[in-house]
Structures are given as C-alpha cells and as structure tokens.
Amino acid sequence: MADEIQKFKVSIDGITIEVDPGTTILNAARKIGGDIVPPAMCYYSKLEGSGGKCRTCLVKVSKGSEKDPRPMPKLVASCRTTVMDGMEVMNITSPEVLDARKGVVEMLLINHPLDCPVCDQAGECKLQDLSYEHGTEQTRYEFERRSFERIDIGDKIQLHMNRCILCYRCVYTANQLTGKREHGIIYRGDHAEISTFIENALDNDFIGNVIDVCPVGALTDKTFRFKNRVWFTKPVDAHRDCPSCSGKVTLWYKGTDVIRVTGRKDEYDEVDEFICNTCRFEKKHTDDWVLEHPTDVSDQSVIASNHYHAFNPPPVIKEDAQLKEANIEQLARSEKLK
Amino acid sequence: MQSLSNRKKVLEQKPMSFWERIYLPAIAKGLSITIKHFFKKIPTVKYPEEIRPYSKNFRGQHSLKRDELGRERCTACGLCALSCPAEAITMTAAERKKGEELLYREEKYAVVYEINMLRCIFCGLCEEACPKEAIYLDGKHVTADYLRKDFIYGKDKLLEPKFDITKLNQQSTSN
Numbered sequence: 001m002a003d004e005i006q007k008f009k010v011s012i013d014g015i016t017i018e019v020d021p022g023t024t025i026l027n028a029a030r031k032i033g034g035d036i037v038p039p040a041m042c043y044y045s046k047l048e049g050s051g052g053k054c055r056t057c058l059v060k061v062s063k064g065s066e067k068d069p070r071p072m073p074k075l076v077a078s079c080r081t082t083v084m085d086g087m088e089v090m091n092i093t094s095p096e097v098l099d100a101r102k103g104v105v106e107m108l109l110i111n112h113p114l115d116c117p118v119c120d121q122a123g124e125c126k127l128q129d130l131s132y133e134h135g136t137e138q139t140r141y142e143f144e145r146r147s148f149e150r151i152d153i154g155d156k157i158q159l160h161m162n163r164c165i166l167c168y169r170c171v172y173t174a175n176q177l178t179g180k181r182e183h184g185i186i187y188r189g190d191h192a193e194i195s196t197f198i199e200n201a202l203d204n205d206f207i208g209n210v211i212d213v214c215p216v217g218a219l220t221d222k223t224f225r226f227k228n229r230v231w232f233t234k235p236v237d238a239h240r241d242c243p244s245c246s247g248k249v250t251l252w253y254k255g256t257d258v259i260r261v262t263g264r265k266d267e268y269d270e271v272d273e274f275i276c277n278t279c280r281f282e283k284k285h286t287d288d289w290v291l292e293h294p295t296d297v298s299d300q301s302v303i304a305s306n307h308y309h310a311f312n313p314p315p316v317i318k319e320d321a322q323l324k325e326a327n328i329e330q331l332a333r334s335e336k337l338k
Numbered sequence: 339m340q341s342l343s344n345r346k347k348v349l350e351q352k353p354m355s356f357w358e359r360i361y362l363p364a365i366a367k368g369l370s371i372t373i374k375h376f377f378k379k380i381p382t383v384k385y386p387e388e389i390r391p392y393s394k395n396f397r398g399q400h401s402l403k404r405d406e407l408g409r410e411r412c413t414a415c416g417l418c419a420l421s422c423p424a425e426a427i428t429m430t431a432a433e434r435k436k437g438e439e440l441l442y443r444e445e446k447y448a449v450v451y452e453i454n455m456l457r458c459i460f461c462g463l464c465e466e467a468c469p470k471e472a473i474y475l476d477g478k479h480v481t482a483d484y485l486r487k488d489f490i491y492g493k494d495k496l497l498e499p500k501f502d503i504t505k506l507n508q509q510s511t512s513n
Binding site: 115116117118122225226227228229231232302305 | 413414415416417419420431432433444445446469470
C-alpha cells in the first residue's frame with residue numbers, strides 16, 4: 001500500500017497527534033486545541049499566503065524529525081513551518097518561547113497608540129488579548145510614535161494607520177477577493193503603511209471583509225463608528241437569502257436595534273464565510289434577517305458580561321397545570337359577574 | 339439538679355423595707371444621674387451650623403473631571419458602566435468635530451452621560467475602572483428629592499465647572 005498517505009506524528013508540548021504531511025505546526029496545534037495553540041496575529045487560514053509577518057506564533061523545535069533529531073537552531077514561526085515525522089515542538093512549556101513572545105508583543109506595541117478607550121475594536125481586539133496575556137505593563141519606548149491622519153477608504157470603511165501592525169491580512173483579502181489589486185503596502189520598513197494607491201475608493205462588493213480580518217482597530221466600520229462599545233451589544237447568529245454571498249452573519253444588537261453586522265467568527269477570530277457589503281452595511285433591520293441563536297461567546301470575553309446563554313431564558317416559575325386550570329376557572333367566574 | 343456553672347443565683351422576693359417604701363432614696367439617686375449629665379460634653383452635632391469632618395476617602399456625588407486646559411477628560415469608553423455592579427451608568431458617545439479641540443480631550447466624547455443616583459451604591463468601582471481619570475466620587479452627599487426622574491443626573495449636574503489652573507497653582511504655593 002504505497003499510495004496510502006503517510007501520516008506524520010508530531011508532539012506539541014508533549015501531546016502527540018498525527019497529521020497529514022505539509023501541515024504547518026500552527027494548524028497541527030489547532031487540531032489539538034486548548035492552551036498550547038500559539039497565538040497568531042497575521043496568519044489567516046482562509047487567506048492564501050498569509051502568515052510569517054508578526055512572529056507571535058514563534059515556537060521552539062526541540063527535535064527536528066525522526067531521521068534528523070537535531071533541534072532547530074532558532075525559534076521558528078509555526079504558521080510557516082511544516083511538520084516533519086517525529087518532530088517535537090515546545091510552545092508554552094519553553095520559557096525561551098514565552099520570553100521571545102513577550103519581546104514580539106513589545107515590538108508590535110511600539111507604534112501602537114494604545115487608544116483602546118477610543119477604539120471601536122476594544123473588547124474584540126486580538127492585540128489587546130495578546131498584550132494582556134504576554135505583554136509587559138510598561139513601555140520602554142521613549143520616542144514619538146508614528147502618527148497618521150485617518151483615511152476614508154470608500155464611504156463605509158475607515159483606515160486608522162496609527163493602529164496598524166502591518167499583518168497584511170487586508171492586503172491578501174483585497175487581493176484574493178477582488179481579483180484586482182488596488183490596495184497594498186507602500187514605503188518600506190518603519191515607514192510602511194497600508195494604502196490604496198492615491199486613495200482609490202475600493203468598490204468591490206466584498207471589500208467590507210477587510211474590517212473582519214483586521215486583528216486590530218486599523219480598519220473599522222464607519223457605520224458603527226463610536227455607536228457603542230462591543231461589550232454592550234449582544235451578538236446573535238442570523239442568515240438571509242443573499243444572492244451574492246452565503247448570508248450567514250452575526251448581528252450585534254443594542255436593545256432592539258441592529259447596530260453592526262459582521263461575519264461569523266470562530267475561536268481563532270477567523271470568519272467562516274466572507275459576507276458581501278450589502279449584508280454588512282445595508283441590512284440593519286431585524287426584518288431582513290432570520291435569527292438563529294445567540295452567538296457563543298467565550299466566558300472569558302468581555303462581550304459575555306451580562307449576557308444570557310439561552311435565547312429565551314428558562315422561566316423563573318415552574319409551570320403548574322393544575323394552577324393554570326384553576327386560574328382559568330376563576331377568570332370565567334369573575335367574567336360572569338361583570 | 340445542681341447547676342452546671344455554679345453561677346445560678348436564687349432570687350428571694352421579700353416585702354419592701356421602710357426605706358424602700360418611702361421611695362425618696364431612689365428618686366434622689368435617679369435625679370443625681372440626670373444632674374450629672376448637665377455638666378457632660380454634648381455629643382449632638384448641630385448640623386447646618388456645624389458640619390462633621392468627612393473622612394478623606396469619603397465617596398459622595400460623582401464629578402466628571404476636566405484636564406489642565408479645561409477639556410473634558412471623559413472619552414465615553416464605557417468601562418465605568420461595565421464595572422458598575424448596580425448598572426447605574428449609561429452614556430452615548432459622539433465624535434469630536436473640528437474646532438472642538440478645546441472642549442474635549444480625545445476624539446470621542448460622551449454627549450450624554452447619566453448616572454441613576456437611586457441605583458448607585460457609591461462603591462467607587464467606576465472611579466477605579468476609569469482609564470482617563472475622568473470620574474471621581476469627590477462630591478458631597480446626593481440630596482433628597484421628590485421625583486424619581488430628578489435622580490438621574492446628567493452632565494449638567496456631574497460635570498466639574500471650569501477652573502483656572504494658574505490661579506489654582508498660586509493658591510497652593512502661597513499656602
């Protein structure tokens with residue numbers, strides 16, 4: 001049986017799993033799940049070619065493979081390194097990795113303005129989570145942070161370059177969904193910035209997805225700008241019959257109003273299916289949607305505060321058939337006297 | 339049965355003696371206690387004229403602070419409302435327009451900021467949560483009122499009046 005695909009056996013933090021050849025360490029770790037999954041800011045499984053930019057997913061390979069058991073000399077980016085048979089990977093068990101990750105977070109935050117109280121992404125921001133888990137309390141950076149003016153990309157999306165960590169996710173999204181490259185990174189190194197060439201308005205029907213893929217608050221929904229904080233809104237899964245996309249979205253309710261529509265995100269903050277601009281920006285009415293159930297929010301997320309888990313919370317009082325009947329009888333009697 | 343503690347006292351009721359029957363010693367004893375109190379220090383604080391000293395960390399009515407240029411510090415981040423165990427705080431945010439830079443410190447500000455003083459338990463968690471040092475419970479007591487709606491304090495009641503920082507500094511240096 002030579003044509004049967006040989007599975008590679010890897011162990012990540014001592015947990016072994018068998019995966020197909022060509023799988024990256026990050027995806028192997030995601031198959032195991034739990035705490036051992038390295039965080040990723042730039043890798044996005046739905047976008048081809050993403051990853052390898054932010055270095056938050058660094059891991060230590062303590063044993064290269066069964067044939068060549070030498071460890072890899074440096075920490076490797078797990079989103080770009082494929083597994084080998086018999087590979088042993090250390091993520092949270094290696095103090096070296098945790099230390100390196102701390103340094104990476106510090107680097108990412110060098111030019112980040114930390115204006116979380118103002119930013120609309122606060123509460124669902126991956127960089128916020130990452131710096132909370134791995135970062136230091138104080139910055140050592142003494143120089144002026146680079147700052148830009150806000151740019152409107154079209155009339156619905158706003159680019160806030162100050163907050164950008166140059167993960168390139170939005171570039172890949174624009175590239176792969178539109179088929180026409182209008183949006184890219186200009187200048188080099190420290191001066192690099194996301195831009196549409198000469199601020200071209202992006203008019204593709206799927207361009208709203210750059211908001212969803214942005215791990216920070218650099219690309220935000222202008223229709224949601226300063227409307228409300230994320231944790232005061234309630235996410236509900238809903239769908240509609242959309243001619244251009246799958247129509248499966250998350251509606252963010254404040255009271256009875258839909259104040260924002262986003263794609264459905266999984267535990268790694270990646271959308272399941274990209275949604276079109278009509279669904280995202282124009283259908284902000286409960287009538288337009290078929291509601292399914294409240295979105296599952298992790299208990300640790302700030303969004304979960306003050307939310308019910310069940311769509312219709314169970315009644316506080318137990319139903320009593322006998323009592324109901326007696327009440328109906330009583331009502332009939334009192335009606336007769338009128 | 340013998341008492342376990344050995345402290346039981348058996349009271350004996352006897353007819354009153356002559357001195358007890360005339361009551362005068364008992365009256366004199368009672369009056370002497372009353373008269374003694376005439377010469378003691380009066381513990382009553384006569385409130386409107388005299389005010390008791392407040393503790394340094396007394397938490398009273400909230401005030402929304404301004405910075406050294408007189409701009410409102412609050413940026414409507416909602417952390418006070420999130421931390422509030424009584425859910426007393428609500429706010430609506432708005433974007434700062436051009437020309438309002440001297441009114442508001444950040445690009446976002448609270449256009450409506452309301453605290454329901456009937457709900458508030460003065461725990462001070464909003465003060466602790468605030469990342470902008472914009473809210474402090476440094477006021478006096480919240481006064482009584484007749485209508486429920488009057489207990490919902492808006493920005494008109496909460497916002498600190500404008501002050502001149504230079505004069506404030508002079509005062510503190512001369513003292």
